[in-house]
Amino acid sequence: MNKTILLMENKKTILDAYMHLLEDEGYQVYPAASLEDAKNLIEHKNIHLAIFDIRMVDEDDPNDISGLLLAKEPKYIHLPKIILTGYPSYEYVREVMGATENGIPAAVDFVSKGEGINKLLDAIEKAFAQQIQINEMLKFHWTNEGPVSFAHLASLLITEEQTSAFSDVCGEIEDLFRRMFFAYNQVNFARLIWNRQDEVCLEVYAYRDGVEEQYLITLGQKMLIDSQKTCFEKLAPKSFLSARWEKRFESMHYAIIQWAYPGINLQNAKLFTNFFIEQTEKTVRSSMETFFTTALPAWHQPKSNNTVMNSDCRSVWSPRENTKTLALEWKAILDKMTLLYKNRISLTALPDQGNLLFELPNGKRYLFPDPVHYYSEMDFPEWAKDDIVPGIGINHTNRLLVDGFQIIIADFSNLQFAPKYMDYIAMENSIRYELIDNTNLQSLLDFEENLAKLRDLSENVNASNVEPEFRKAWNVILSIRQAAAEQIDPDPLPYFQYLLTEGVRQLMNVDAEVHYSPRELQHWLHNLGTTSILCKRLAEKKEKIHQPARNITNSGIEIDFNKHEVRVNNVLKELTPTEFKLLAYLASRKGLLCTYDMIIKEIFGGEIADIQTEKSRLTTHILRLRKNIEPDPKNPIFIKTISGEGYRLDNNG
CATH class of the missing domain: 3.40.50.2300 (Response regulator)
Known part of the structure; x- marks a missing residue:
């Protein structure tokens, strides 16, 4: 050297x-x-x-x-x-x-x-x-799983201005590794976990005195790497122990960070994309349930410094602040896409009606609300402004690894303040647009129409009527929505609003002058169909959104629907969204038997695929509810069990 x-x-x-x-x-x-x-x-x-x-x-x-x-x-x-x-x-x-x-x-x-x-x-x-401190004696071993040389890495990172100094860029990158692993004897380069313009993530194994250490390395343009480090330091919760950054070095153009994952065997960890394809639906859902119930809630703790983000939800998530500009840009995109892909689909904007007419080559026609037009007139409710928390911002499934049942975050560059729903929506969109192996637009639109019909995020609909190639995605998306229902709220309205918002952002994030690949076009059209279907569903619910619910008072239990509060003997009780919904349903039929079937269909929605599983799920929620509202949960005076039949909220609790 x-x-x-x-x-x-x-x-x-x-x-x-x-x-x-x-x-x-x-x-x-x-x-x-x-x-x-x-x-x-x-x-x-x-x-x-x-x-x-x-x-x-x-x-x-x-x-x-x-x-x-x-x-x-x-x-x-x-x-x-x-x-x-x-x-x-x-x-x-x-x-x-x-x-x-x-x-x-x-x-x-x-x-x-x-x-x-x-x-x-x-x-x-x-x-x-x-x-x-450059380790001149450090040996490098390149496996056949990832990059094959420093020149390969340089080719992924180099900018147009640096092309004339390619050999120096290679040396600059090599020196960063020789500095990072100054005390080591050898570094083995394994998988290229992800790469995007000017930034990569590598799996490496470092050896010192015969002992192996496993790391993920992020390497890229200095500003991007530093942004990732800053986001992690500011937003990662103190309870988040599954990853930590250990070292950082920089050169003129690049920076490198070493990430350690205690207790994780990176050799066994699969990219989530491969894990989804290779594993059974049950295994995938179990891993995601663990992630959504343990890892994600730790991130979703409000921070004291997010007042700017709370100020205006629309300013955070709107693709453009000026709706007139938005409409003009959208028209230009629609015109160009229709012209470029006239043999694949016909898109006709009906601005007077606020609709879009889809016509497929087979003659199938769909009339849907124009998502951008609908979005520009959509009112976000007041609660949206108070729902901003630190989020992971996973927008691609290859940013996640899975070791056993543990999902590992392999990219911290998208950490940001965002509504709680956005991490669930990002994961749902990754399943929808990256892992569904079907290019038939009509089948995709039918799939999305069925998803939009769900009355409740906790609804568990049997997938028997869903086309076979969609069933795994269908059930995994339902599990994501059920996790959102459990952790946030089962009401689909805010979830669909945020899903629409993110969809519109992606629709507008195109260059009408670029000729996209068939796969990219498919994703764009799929997104257009999805957001249009969401608009239709939201429009159907619009009249019901602001109708005030009637408060219920029942023998010491007071349920205030407007404030979403429950008081027992004038003492405020903290209930989860599902517990609130369950108590409200029982109270609406006070003194009457509510059978298992009735409660399951009302609270969880849809067809009952496995009655024993659903009864067990219901029993868990009843026990939690009793713990919150009963003076003595083991001897309940409010919620009575009717053996073999169901439950009843007594009049004289």
């Missing part, structure tokens, strides 16, 4: 002399006779150490500290520097050796030209040993 040094000196004779002396010592030297030369070399060459003269503009001007100012520029603070000057002073030493705003000194050493070459060589050797 060549150790590279940038040497900046405005006197050519001195520059040449020092350059030859350093080259004789085995260093690769890049000479810079001006500030501009130095900047250009730093930004286009893989520089390990810089040596700066202080006076770079006017050697005779005692106020010229241009070299010093360059050393202190935040853009170059990552680069270790030695100040070499013929005008040493205590003031200069203090200025460059003191910590900057980033906590990093502008220079690591200060050498007077009068002290001779040996003093400079000692300072260089010390800098490489203490500040730069």
Whole structure:
């Protein structure tokens, strides 16, 4: 490995002399006779150490500290520097050796030209040993599962401006790994977990004295990696122990973070996409249930610093603030997509009606509300403004790994404040658009129409009437919605509103000038159909949304539907959405038997596929409800069990 040094000196004779002396010592030297030369070399060459003269503009001007100012520029603070000057002073030493705003000194050493070459060589050797620390003896092993070389990694990350310096980019990336694993003997590169423009995630195995350590490494443009680290530090809950970042290093263009996953065997962990395809529906649902009931609630704790996000839900989630601009952009997208794909689908906007007419090549026609038009006029209820929490923001299934029944987050770059529903919706959309293996648009629209008919998020509808290739996706999506019902609210209205909002964002996130692949078009059309169907469903519910429910008072139990509160003997009780709904149903039939079948259909909805499973589920909720409202849950006075038949809320509790 060549150790590279940038040497900046405005006197050519001195520059040449020092350059030859350093080259004789085995260093690769890049000479810079001006500030501009130095900047250009730093930004286009893989520089390990810089040596700066202080006076770079006017050697005779005692106020010229241009070299010093360059050393202190935040853009170059990552680069270790030695100040070499013929005008040493205590003031200069203090200025460059003191910590900057980033906590990093502008220079690591200060050498007077009068002290001779040996003093400079000692300072260089010390800098490489203490500040730069590149493991020259580290061995790399490339498996056939992921990237095959540093050139391969560079090709995934390099920008157009960097293409002329490709070999330097390769060296820059290699040095980051040699610094990250300075105390190790070997690093094995396994899977490329995910990659997107300017950023990748790798599975690596590091060896030190024969002991293996497993990590995920995120590597990419510095701003992106730092954003990921900042988001994790600000938003990850303290109780989140399944991942932690351990080290971070940076170069001129890139940064690298080492993520540890205690207790996880990364070799056994599958990408969620593969896990979904390979495993049974029951196994997939069990893993997701664990994730939604244990991991996700830990993230969804309100933070005290999210007041800005709470201010206006629409400003957070609207693709455009100006609805007129939104309408014009949407019309341009529709016109272009219709023109480009006229042989696959006909889209006709009916602005007077606020509708879209779909016509498939087989003659099948659908008339749906125009989702963008509907969205622009949709009113978000007041509760939406108070529902903002830290969210994971998983928008692709390959950002997740599964080890046994534990789902692992492998990407923290999308952490953000968002409504609670958005993590559930992101996962549902990933299943819908990434894992359904069907390209028949009519079948997809029929699937979405059936999903939109659900009266309640907790509804468990038998999949026997769903086409076979859709059944796993159908049941997994139902399990996601049931988790949202349990953790947030079973009412489908807010869930569908947020689902529509995210759908509109994606519909607008296209470039009408780009000719998309058939698969990308399929996703866009699927999304258009999904959001249009949601609009139809929301429109049907519109009249019922704001109807105030009648409060119920029953023998010490008071149920206030507007406030969503329950009081027992004037004491406020904290109930889950399902418990509230269950108590309200029993109270609406006070004194009357509510059979198991009646309660299950009302509370959980749909057909009863397995009565014993549903009865067990109901019993669990009854026990929790009794624990909340009964003075003595083991001897209930309100909710009575009618053996073998069901339950009854007594009049004289």
